[in-house]
Amino acid sequence: MTQSHSPTRSSTSPVGGRPEQHLALWDEAAVRTMRATGRIQVMQCTWVYDHPIDFDGLRRFHQNFGGGLFGRRIERSPLPFGRYRWVSALGPQAPLDVAEPRPRAQIGDWLDERAQLPIDPENGPGWHLGVLPVTDGSTAVTVVASHCLGDGVGGVMVIADAIAGRRPDLGYPPPNSRTRRRAILRDVRETASSLPEVARIVADAVKQLRGQNPDEAAPAVSKPVVPDGDKPIVLPTISVFVDLADWNARAEAVGGNSYSMLAGFAARLGERMGRCGADGDVTLLIAVNDRTEGDTRANAMSLATACVDPLPVTTDQSGVRGVIRQAFKTMRDTPDETLKLLPLTPLVPKRLLKRVADGFLASGDLPVSCSNLGDLPSDVTCVDGTEAEYIVFRGVDQGTTGQELEDAAGQLVLVSARVGGKVSIGITGYQAGEHNSKARLAELAAKTLAEFDLTAEIDWNS
Numbered sequence: 001m002t003q004s005h006s007p008t009r010s011s012t013s014p015v016g017g018r019p020e021q022h023l024a025l026w027d028e029a030a031v032r033t034m035r036a037t038g039r040i041q042v043m044q045c046t047w048v049y050d051h052p053i054d055f056d057g058l059r060r061f062h063q064n065f066g067g068g069l070f071g072r073r074i075e076r077s078p079l080p081f082g083r084y085r086w087v088s089a090l091g092p093q094a095p096l097d098v099a100e101p102r103p104r105a106q107i108g109d110w111l112d113e114r115a116q117l118p119i120d121p122e123n124g125p126g127w128h129l130g131v132l133p134v135t136d137g138s139t140a141v142t143v144v145a146s147h148c149l150g151d152g153v154g155g156v157m158v159i160a161d162a163i164a165g166r167r168p169d170l171g172y173p174p175p176n177s178r179t180r181r182r183a184i185l186r187d188v189r190e191t192a193s194s195l196p197e198v199a200r201i202v203a204d205a206v207k208q209l210r211g212q213n214p215d216e217a218a219p220a221v222s223k224p225v226v227p228d229g230d231k232p233i234v235l236p237t238i239s240v241f242v243d244l245a246d247w248n249a250r251a252e253a254v255g256g257n258s259y260s261m262l263a264g265f266a267a268r269l270g271e272r273m274g275r276c277g278a279d280g281d282v283t284l285l286i287a288v289n290d291r292t293e294g295d296t297r298a299n300a301m302s303l304a305t306a307c308v309d310p311l312p313v314t315t316d317q318s319g320v321r322g323v324i325r326q327a328f329k330t331m332r333d334t335p336d337e338t339l340k341l342l343p344l345t346p347l348v349p350k351r352l353l354k355r356v357a358d359g360f361l362a363s364g365d366l367p368v369s370c371s372n373l374g375d376l377p378s379d380v381t382c383v384d385g386t387e388a389e390y391i392v393f394r395g396v397d398q399g400t401t402g403q404e405l406e407d408a409a410g411q412l413v414l415v416s417a418r419v420g421g422k423v424s425i426g427i428t429g430y431q432a433g434e435h436n437s438k439a440r441l442a443e444l445a446a447k448t449l450a451e452f453d454l455t456a457e458i459d460w461n462s
Contacts, residue, residue, distance in 0.1 A: 020296065021085040021172065023074065025342035027298040028084050031074060031121065031148050032345060036353040040398040041147040043155050044115050044426075046140060046239070047381065047388035048107070048459075053131075053139040057385035059096060060165070062129050065143065066091040067167030069150035069298065070158045074122045078180055081346045082187035086296075088172040093125035101133040107140050107459075108438060112234050114142050115396040121146040141383055144396075151299045152373055152393060152415065153289045159380050170296060197343060224433075229403030235411065236441045239392040240425040241457040242449070247423045250452055256317030258418060261452075262372050262425075263306065263320050264313030266414050269448045270368040271310040273412055273431045277366060281307040286324070287371040288331065304331040305367075314451045366409055371395070373417040381420050390459070393417055394426030406432050 023031065034040055066089065073089040076082075102110060114130045127145035134140060145155060161168060178186070251261045263284055270282040277283060284306045291300035306327035308320050373393065381388045393415045405411060410432040416425045429441045442458045449456050 021087075023084045023086065024297045024299075025345055026339075027148065029342060029345045030299065031084060032348070032350070033353055034148065036350045038399045039404075040119060042115060042119050042144050042396050042398060043147055043150075043152060044111065044142060044144045044394050044396055045155065045159065046111060046142040046390075046392050046394075047383045048390040049139045049141070049384070049386075050137075050389045051386070052137070053141070054384040054386060058131065058141065058383060060385075061162050061383050062092055062096045064162035064165060064167045065127070065129065065158065066093060067169065068158045068161055069154045069170075069296065070127050070145055071167065072149065072170065072172050073124055073126050073175070074148065075175055076122065077187045078183050079187050079191070081191060082183075083190065083346055086170075086172045087175045087177070088169075089124065089126065089175070090167065090169060092129075094128035097128065097130040099130060099132045101135050104134050104136050104138060107132065107134065108237075108239075110140065111142055112237065115144055115237075116234060116398055117144065119144060119146045119398065121148040141388075147299070147395070149298055151289075151291075151301055152287070152371055153291050154298070154300065155393075156373060156376060156380060159383075160377070163379055163382050163385075191346075194343065224406065226402045226406050229406065230401055232399050233402050233405070235397065235400070235405075235428050235430045236436050236438045237394055237396065237426065237428045238438055238442045238445060239390070239394075239459050240427060240445055240449075241390060241392075241459065242423040242425070242454055244418060244421050244423055246454060250454055251317070254313075254315055254317045254452075256321060258374075258423070259372055260313075260317040260321045260324060262414070262416050262423075263308060263324060263370060264310075264317055265425075265448060265452065266368050266370045266412075267308040267310040267313055267320070268451060269414075269427075269429075269444060270366075270412055272444050272448060273410065273429060275366040275368055275410065275412060276310070277307070279307075280309065280311070282310050283307050283365065283367045284327075285367045285369045286327065287369070288328065302331055304328050369395070369413040371413075371415045373415070376417050376419040378420055387420065389420075390422075390424070391417070391419055392424045392426045394428060396428065405430050408432075 071088065071090040072086045075085050075087045077084065099110060110132050114128075117128060119126065119128070126149050127143060129141070129143045132140040132142075150158065247258065247261060251257050256264065263286070266284055267282040270276070275282055286304045286306060288302045288304050289300065290302055291297070304324075304327040306323050308323055313320050378387060381391045395413050395415055410430045411428070412430075413428045414425055416423060418424075427441065427445060429444075430436050434440070446456065446458060
């Protein structure tokens with residue numbers, strides 16, 4: 001993916017051999033928002049073996065996985081306005097969990113169950129690994145990790161290290177290594193030293209607010225009340241596998257490439273799920289990796305916004321390629337003004353953070369989140385030392401209620417990778433006002449792929 005560097009979300013690479021202990025402000029904002037809303041974002045990577053698995057190799061992977069970005073957890077300051085810090089948490093954060101055997105048709109249900117098990121980047125476990133023996137002789141393996149510890153590219157790095165037998169130690173101190181008195185004194189000094197910058201940022205924020213035209217504010221839209229809408233729900237998620245040669249051939253036929261193919265598929269699927277704007281375009285939020293060597297940020301990425309016309313993408317992708325190029329250029333050349341406010345994060349009350357997050361979720365926008373991990377080495381499929389037949393990545397939310405999803409007019413998230421001769425796409429989707437299920441999502445995905453003259457294996461969608 002195109003690299004991008006943002007001065008606001010600076011790298012937290014070790015300096016002089018000592019790691020930066022403070023979370024990057026973007027990461028701290030994510031943690032504090034998670035605490036305020038109760039909505040938890042996790043990443044899930046799943047391998048499915050159609051041949052016998054090597055449990056000894058899998059146990060070695062489990063022991064090695066708790067290193068690098070996932071060999072740590074978050075420690076709060078004793079002060080409510082103090083900065084959060086990284087502390088060491090090397091090695092497994094939970095036992096290797098081997099489930100009772102199930103039929104293959106129930107792999108999807110098991111993956112959903114694993115994705116909803118408690119994840120806590122502060123108190124642990126920040127990640128966990130599970131194994132499902134399948135009654136037909138196959139085996140599913142899945143790891144679930146907090147998005148507050150790392151992003152998709154960071155997760156792939158940790159997987160590659162663990163498979164290769166590496167467990168990097170980033171050099172963080174152990175938990176509770178500071179006495180309470182020492183922690184308070186240091187955090188007070190650090191906060192005091194940042195006050196001039198904070199005062200300047202507050203002044204700039206006030207100017208921005210005064211410059212806004214209140215008549216331009218979006219009108220409040222009443223949303224229907226959902227029965228039992230205050231209860232968390234599990235969003236339908238499916239796994240799609242397209243032959244890589246077929247995908248590439250179709251991309252060439254329509255004047256596209258692998259990235260425009262994913263964007264076109266996402267836009268067309270978004271259209272089927274009612275996620276078009278008033279002009280008929282679908283807004284894609286494209287995650288762009290900007291992780292650098294030695295970068296220890298949890299989320300080292302930027303977001304590019306591309307408005308794609310879904311109508312021509314099945315036959316001509318010259319337009320969508322141009323839109324994506326322009327989106328990346330805009331992301332690089334036009335700084336996001338809201339990022340300048342990140343230093344205020346530790347000072348924002350929890351209730352206000354929740355109001356801001358709830359307002360963003362229910363803003364009336366209809367984005368489709370699209371993350372392309374690109375070409376991955378076949379080594380990442382070897383979680384037990386041998387190549388799995390299938391690997392898929394997906395993003396999952398915990399704690400999101402039905403009312404929140406209806407207020408947000410639904411959700412659609414795609415995570416893709418090219419690996420093992422396949423294009424692997426994890427799709428999580430919910431359409432407001434519809435009867436949502438894995439079977440319905442799979443049907444919509446299959447019909448969308450057919451428009452591109454593509455077929456796919458759509459698995460674990462019972």
